[in-house]
Amino acid sequence: MRIALIAHDKKKDDMVEFIVKNKKAFENEELFATGTTGKLIQEATGLKVHRFLSGPYGGDQQIGGLVAQGDIDMVIFLRDPLTAQPHEPDVTALLRICDVHSVPLATNLGTAELFLKSLRDKIF
Structure with missing residues (x-):
């Protein structure tokens, strides 16, 4: 499975902890x-x-390009909903391209945990 991992600055520690815990x-x-x-x-x-x-x-945008080409199977993007992002149009474009191509997208740890369960169960 080809998985993209993205985290806003205030969510990077959460992402690292999630990956370490589930290495x-x-x-x-x-x-x-x-x-x-x-x-x-x-x-x-x-x-x-x-x-x-x-x-x-x-x-x-680079990751969005891979999603559009069918080269990414899942995206875990831990977003910070409380902080304005200077590149918000790029973030919105990535979310949109995941929707257009039906690529599973987790934007918080709760959904990322569900994706992880599916990886363990090999549902995808």
Whole structure:
């Protein structure tokens, strides 16, 4: 499974903690991430993560391109709903492209946990 991992600044610690806690479930998956999020995950887990630019510099759009091409199977994007993002149009475009292509998208830890359960059960 090809999984994209993205987290806004105030959610990066949550993302890293989630991946560390569930490292075993992600070991056999192909991971993609925006720059800083991917770096933090790699450092904390040793997992191989294909990294793109940071979100504000086009990383969200790069991942969106892969979604549109059918090269991403699932997106976990921990968003910070309480902080305005300077690249909000890019975020909205990524959410939209996931909807257009019916790619599962988790935007919070509750939904990410459900995705993780499906990975363990190999539902996807």
